[in-house]
Amino acid sequence: DAGVTQSPTHLIKTRGQQVTLRCSPISGHKSVSWYQQVLGQGPQFIFQYYEKEERGRGNFPDRFSARQFPNYSSELNVNALLLGDSALYLCASSLVVWGGYTFGSGTRLTVV
Amino acid sequence: AQKVTQAQTEISVVEKEDVTLDCVYETRDTTYYLFWYKQPPSGELVFLIRRNSFDEQNEISGRYSWNFQKSTSSFNFTITASQVVDSAVYFCALIIQGAQKLVFGQGTRLTINP
Numbered sequence: 001d002a003g004v005t006q007s008p009t010h011l012i013k014t015r016g017q018q019v020t021l022r023c024s025p026i027s028g029h030k031s032v033s034w035y036q037q038v039l040g041q042g043p044q045f046i047f048q049y050y051e052k053e054e055r056g057r058g059n060f061p062d063r064f065s066a067r068q069f070p071n072y073s074s075e076l077n078v079n080a081l082l083l084g085d086s087a088l089y090l091c092a093s094s095l096v097v098w099g100g101y102t103f104g105s106g107t108r109l110t111v112v
Numbered sequence: 113a114q115k116v117t118q119a120q121t122e123i124s125v126v127e128k129e130d131v132t133l134d135c136v137y138e139t140r141d142t143t144y145y146l147f148w149y150k151q152p153p154s155g156e157l158v159f160l161i162r163r164n165s166f167d168e169q170n171e172i173s174g175r176y177s178w179n180f181q182k183s184t185s186s187f188n189f190t191i192t193a194s195q196v197v198d199s200a201v202y203f204c205a206l207i208i209q210g211a212q213k214l215v216f217g218q219g220t221r222l223t224i225n226p
Contacts, residue, residue, distance in 0.1 A: 033212070042116075042203055042216030043157070056212025088155055092214075101214065103149070103157035 002027070004093050004104035012110045013081050021076040021107045025093030031055075032074040033101065034066060035090040043090055049074055050096075081111045114139045116206050118217035125194055126225050133189040133220045135204030143209040146180065146187045151201040151219070163187065194224045 005024045013019050025032050031050040035043035045058040049068035068074045072093075078085055088108050092101040115138040125131050137146065148160040161171060163180050171178045175192045191198055201221045205214045 033214075035214075040218075042205075042218050043214070044216075045213035048212040058213060090155075090157065092157075100159065100162055101147075102159065105154055105156040108155070 004091055004102055006089075006091050006104040006107050008107060009105065010108045010110075012112060015081055015083060015111055017081050018077065018079045019081060019109060021078075021089050021091075021109070023074045023076070023091030023093075023104060025072050025074070025091075026102055029093035029095050029102075030072055031094045031096060032068055032072065033092045033094070034074070034076045035092065035103075036060070037088040037090060037106070039087070046076070046089075078109075083111050085109065086111045114141075114144075114206050114208060114215045116204050116215055116217035118202075118204055118220050120220045121218070122221045122223070124223040124225060127196055128193050130190060130192050131194050131222065131224075133191075133202050133204075133222065135187045135189065135217060137185050137187065137204070137206045139206060139208055141208040145207050145209075147205040147207075147214065148178065148187075148189050149203045149205065151203060153200075157203065160189075191222075196224050196226055198222060199224045 007022045033048040034046040037043040046060050047066045048056040052068045063079045066076045088106045090106045091104045094101050117136045144165045146163045149157040151157050168180050177190045179188045201219045203219045204217045207214050
């Protein structure tokens, strides 16, 4: 079985641009969570979606948004990119809202 | 609010030495789960262990062992006879029952030198 897959693996964007990151959960997993990991720090929670509904949101500005599709895949959108948005964005899937989390390899976003 | 502290930012040891990574957590909730993840240079967080707050039994898996002590709010991780492949950043994390987010520590960068 495939694990959690994220695309793209690397991305370079310019300040002010918009970016969309994608995540496909493990087959059968209905929950997807997004985390931001700035260099040298632990991951920080951004969103959790379960059955296409937002179940939790971290302390991030409204420039960050996400959605989950009927096939349980998810997209994370970030508008008006800032230099400080440069980070590794990790997606995690789980069978239920509160359970074991399996992480993908992440998307490394660089904002220049 | 929950908090996880990994006081050791970096540890460097010679291969075959034993090494312990410390994790101290804070929560007022009585039901919670603690995790350890390994992050190699590739970036993926690799799950190592999950422990619930009602199970204080120590666990051993091969060269890895975990010591959970509620009295000191600690969940330490020991690697016995370390190997170069153990080199990575290790994260301790906490989630309380009913919550949606894992709260991570800052991580400990472990370097095993040949």
